[in-house]
Amino acid sequence: MLLYQFRKGTNPRRVIIYLSEKGIDVPRYELDYENKEHRSEKYRAINPSGRAPTLVTDAGLAITDSAAIVEYLEELHPERPMIGADAASRARVRSLERLSADLVARGQLWLWNQTDAFPGKEPAPSRDAADRIFRYITELLDVLEKEIGEHAFIAGPTPTIADFTAFPIFQTARERFDLAFGNDHPRLDSWYKRFRDRPSADY
Ligand SMILES: N[C@@H](CCC(=O)N[C@@H](CS)C(=O)NCC(=O)O)C(=O)O
Numbered sequence: 215m216l217l218y219q220f221r222k223g224t225n226p227r228r229v230i231i232y233l234s235e236k237g238i239d240v241p242r243y244e245l246d247y248e249n250k251e252h253r254s255e256k257y258r259a260i261n262p263s264g265r266a267p268t269l270v271t272d273a274g275l276a277i278t279d280s281a282a283i284v285e286y287l288e289e290l291h292p293e294r295p296m297i298g299a300d301a302a303s304r305a306r307v308r309s310l311e312r313l314s315a316d317l318v319a320r321g322q323l324w325l326w327n328q329t330d331a332f333p334g335k336e337p338a339p340s341r342d343a344a345d346r347i348f349r350y351i352t353e354l355l356d357v358l359e360k361e362i363g364e365h366a367f368i369a370g371p372t373p374t375i376a377d378f379t380a381f382p383i384f385q386t387a388r389e390r391f392d393l394a395f396g397n398d399h400p401r402l403d404s405w406y407k408r409f410r411d412r413p414s415a416d417y
Pocket residue numbers: 220223224225226252264265266267278279280281
């Protein structure tokens with residue numbers, strides 16, 4: 215198996231954090247983002263979207279989406295389940311995981327406009343657009359703030375793929391760009407700080 219990744223990429227980190235929490239490891243290949251290796255013909259032959267992560271299995275199957283990679287690995291390693299232990303808990307975890315995936319997508323659109331760091335994505339970043347997009351982010355943060363309630367983790371008392379999906383966009387905003395993200399949501403802010411202390415969150 216080989217995991218193509220960007221060590222600090224928001225979507226790759228969903229897999230990286232999962233692997234660490236699960237206590238399993240797979241060989242990694244760090245794509246050279248600066249030199250656009252992910253856009254090369256060689257990499258696009260593996261993942262036509264030219265994005266990361268990709269997991270290539272020993273049988274040569276290329277899994278080209280972070281959520282699909284996590285679900286695949288979870289099927290190979292069912293011990294200590296991280297998508298929930300029964301139908302009801304899996305439904306809750308998956309709902310919150312998908313909501314978190316929406317948060318990532320909106321968060322990325324926001325960062326493309328709020329910063330000048332993604333000229334390939336947004337050649338004319340607009341702070342007005344960023345402010346508008348942030349309203350849609352806040353809508354999802356409000357939901358997560360309610361859902362986490364008094365739990366230690368987003369979907370309940372134990373870490374799940376919902377945490378591994380949501381955490382990286384908070385971390386990208388806060389640590390890579392020094393931007394507030396969820397700071398006005400007290401439960402999410404505490405969750406972020408607690409999760410940040412876990413070895414899996416090492417950046
Ligand atoms: N749905 C995909 C999205 C992958 C994705 O957008 N990855 C970003 C890194 S966070 C990427 O490769 N960006 C480079 C680009 O689009 O040029 C997944 O979750 O794996």
